[in-house]
Amino acid sequence: MAGRKIIFHPEEKTIFADEANTVLEASQKAGVSIEATCGGRGTCGKCRVSILHGQREPLTKVEENFLSAQDVEKGIALACQCRGYGDLEILVPEKENGSSRKVILETKTVPLDTDVKKEYLELEKPHIHDFRPDEKRLIDALKGKQINSLQLDVLSSIPSFLRENDFRVTAVLAGSELLAVEAGDTRNKIYGVAFDIGTTTVVGYLLDLCQGLVLGAASRTNKQSSYGADVISRIQFSDEQVNGLKCLQENVMDVANEIIQELAQQNGIDTETVYQVSVVGNTVMSHLFLGLSPAALGKSPFIQVFSSMKVIPAKNLGLKVNYHAKVIVLPNIAGYVGSDTVAALLAVGIDKNTGPAMMIDLGTNGEIALTCEGKLYTCSTAAGPAFEGAHIYQGMRATEGAIEKVRIDKTVNISVIGNAVPSGICGSGLIDGISELVKSGIINKNGRMLPQKDLDGKIPEELWHRLRMRDSGQEFVLHYSSTKQEDVVITQRDVRELQMAKAAVRAGAEILLKEAGIEAKDLNTVKLAGAFGSFVRKESILSIGLLPRVDGQIVYPVGNAAGEGAILALASEEKRQHAEYLARKATHVELSLRPDFHTAFRDACAFV
């Protein structure tokens, strides 16, 4: 093998990389996952690794920017920048534990209306007066199921299978198709997995499709993350790199297969008995899952390859469930309103509401839907990932060590996930903190964090001392570090990031109200979908003006509605049809084409 050897710890994976390869590129070849939010462009500084052995090429400008002298002394490097002079041994820091905030799932039993059924058959054996072909013998025994013909790959397995099992078998049917034949009587074993494929996290739910029970959930980081944190970098990678699309598809399929494996082990089932899978995700995730190029989603007018519901045999996708299982990918609405939104709409029963209802899914993009008088409007706002802690100075995902709640009276009271020493701030903490800073007068209506001189005697002294000016601007200390770690702060720039994000969502919501010809006060209910919506304090969301002016009593967090919708669709043909109905019924409002969006956005920036 040519090239330089790189060993990745703690996974102990070795790869021979080309000398032109960065450590990040080598890690991707080796299948080692290093967080690289910007996809290796040198703009996020997240791909920190430690060099244990070996000599590296000199620091790049990018590294000089992101690494402290202390970092460099310790052998910290940015994987996307660093190349070795010879062999290297690299320590990849352990991932943040993505499961410290448990997957929220209220549903335990689901209405069953599945077309995957089993039937136990004791077939008549062939004899000289009954020389029906194997296929016909099976079809006759399944009379009333309207099966006309078997697929070739099923057909090829049955002659020996029937004879080895003395013609006693269980037929697995999906509608009028015979999916497979199993030995003996296995009628009580039909399972399904529902997937919510997020840009950052993939969640899978295991269902017992005989009883309509949710048996468990498992989640993993989407391995595509090492090729970029957001959908835009994934689109670029798939479009610009040789085999980029294939690589991203394989990455998400790997994660899905790991989740299936974990769910099967936890629940003591055989993955071969998983006969149906449902998948929801944003449009880019759906495209990548199916191996379809998202390139045209990367630029206006944001064209999808498909938007209708897809049913694909698992064998065509490499999903390690039963070879003949059906994988149902729910429909999308528009370029940036994907099947995750459709699933969420399904789960919250958006169209079952009496009176106008709004649903807001707060994630990287804020998808907003509004029903009113039998119509359904949707839009997508480029809210940016501020709600997920990204692009925030000390932002982090909602995992151990993240400040998730903030109360300010005479001093600052914080809640930290896992009751750990705070190491950063997540989306809900940021909104809480900024909301409290606005209330206390430290941030004004325009979002300006006032300097100490303007607040002399106007706020409690303890708070006053927390304000400080740095080269990068004004900041407020939420938590003083007792170790050598940095204090956790909210910066002026963080406030601006949140302002942009909340203004985008608020403006989108206002445009939809306008489109429907109603006002905020006419709304009957507002559902906040997404894990974030469940953890953030309603009052803070209302007080920063993220939502149109509605009474807090009509605002409901609905948890991971996309996942719930995926579960419902997995268990019920009727729900799937309803999902397709909702997707096709929706009128998508493309905000970038609305001349009034700019005004609405500007109006929504203020903290009023």
Add this chain to the structure above:
Amino acid sequence: MAGRKIIFHPEEKTIFADEANTVLEASQKAGVSIEATCGGRGTCGKCRVSILHGQREPLTKVEENFLSAQDVEKGIALACQCRGYGDLEILVPEKENGSSRKVILETKTVPLDTDVKKEYLELEKPHIHDFRPDEKRLIDALKGKQINSLQLDVLSSIPSFLRENDFRVTAVLAGSELLAVEAGDTRNKIYGVAFDIGTTTVVGYLLDLCQGLVLGAASRTNKQSSYGADVISRIQFSDEQVNGLKCLQENVMDVANEIIQELAQQNGIDTETVYQVSVVGNTVMSHLFLGLSPAALGKSPFIQVFSSMKVIPAKNLGLKVNYHAKVIVLPNIAGYVGSDTVAALLAVGIDKNTGPAMMIDLGTNGEIALTCEGKLYTCSTAAGPAFEGAHIYQGMRATEGAIEKVRIDKTVNISVIGNAVPSGICGSGLIDGISELVKSGIINKNGRMLPQKDLDGKIPEELWHRLRMRDSGQEFVLHYSSTKQEDVVITQRDVRELQMAKAAVRAGAEILLKEAGIEAKDLNTVKLAGAFGSFVRKESILSIGLLPRVDGQIVYPVGNAAGEGAILALASEEKRQHAEYLARKATHVELSLRPDFHTAFRDACAFV
């Protein structure tokens, strides 16, 4: 590489074989085709090869039986018996030229009713007010075609394809499925290939599916022949050998692909424009073509895996036409009445006849069908391959050098295929010869060839001298060799073989008449299907009593009706449905279960 090297000439193929391998086994691994009628069981003596270099193990008993001292001196060996002590160089004799009797094909134009259609589209390009997904854009443009959804593999190709071709493409449709998208306007290019897969020979016909024209035909020896000449040895090979089924499927697929390639080259078309394929064959050939085990066809009660019509994507079979092409395998009727018979019934329009009609397809098995008062009866007789020249002392296929016609008056007049020096006798020559010998009194009604002493002065002297007694029994010389080759003779044993074959067919026909409750004289027409039926003299067939007692005027040879049926089914959905209708309508009479068959068979043995 371990093992012994064997070089096969004239193909110059080299293989390293295990020392336990016979030359035949090595040839199969090397992909060199050696005729082995018995499949290597040492019972046919057909697999003669010459050893050019190297030393072989001693002659086996089987070889001593089949080879003359002269043969051995020349280095002739039986491939199925011979093993080398070390490396060997082997000369494989050139195959008999299978195309000296041209494929008979009267059809030139066929009625078109195909669901494969093309439509040229100039799609609207996406813009900010038209952000329909690529899929929907295509489906909308094909309005009225009732296409709901595209297959994933089509979908994956279209985003870049549409853009590279400026959204001007030709859609290829099969019913309500979009098969593919081609660049530019290719509306006038849709081709199809119809296959008649025989146990011995595979014939393919190229059709222009825009004009309904048969463009050409090509035929090849079925490469499966090196694993046995008849269906029984193929069943055994597929069932008993590791990967035997896969091997036989690959062999027939190779032949089919060679034929497709030849047809495409001859007619200057691109194999990518072949979008439909039809296939007919006996049940074992159909099963092997689809990779389905024919094991249960090998023993009573002769169970097929399938009998209904199959439509399989070409990609699943490895057929080298358009990846998305549909391969239509016509339905079978019963264990030994396959889709070739169904196709022949379709071609002769068996059910369009006024009055009772019979069709007899004379091949290795004689399939017989009878329609009468809206009913259709079929049976299959184990006629054996005598009509194809097999199991006959000097029998050969109907190729150059075969005596194909015989007239006996004061002497013997023969016609030889290709006007060559006679080297054997084919089926039509055998029937002619025996019919003439019966007429001249040399063979009596019971099929006994009389010795010279019984015929003293009773037949012309020239004929009398042609009778001679050998150790193996009585024989009659058709042709005296002027070289060192053997004379061409008909032996007593040949007569017995033919008697068995013709009695089987005759008895089957009589049973069907009985089943329908009619007599031979009630028949309105008798169609003789198969190439053999076209070359044999009607009078000879009638005089040996192969057919029920009917007037010669109602007997019609109909040529390769199976091939014609395959062509009709390729070109027309209505014909395919009619084929399915005929197959399902047929009442199959299993002769082995008829107590009256034995009597009918005995009665049919005599030459009356």
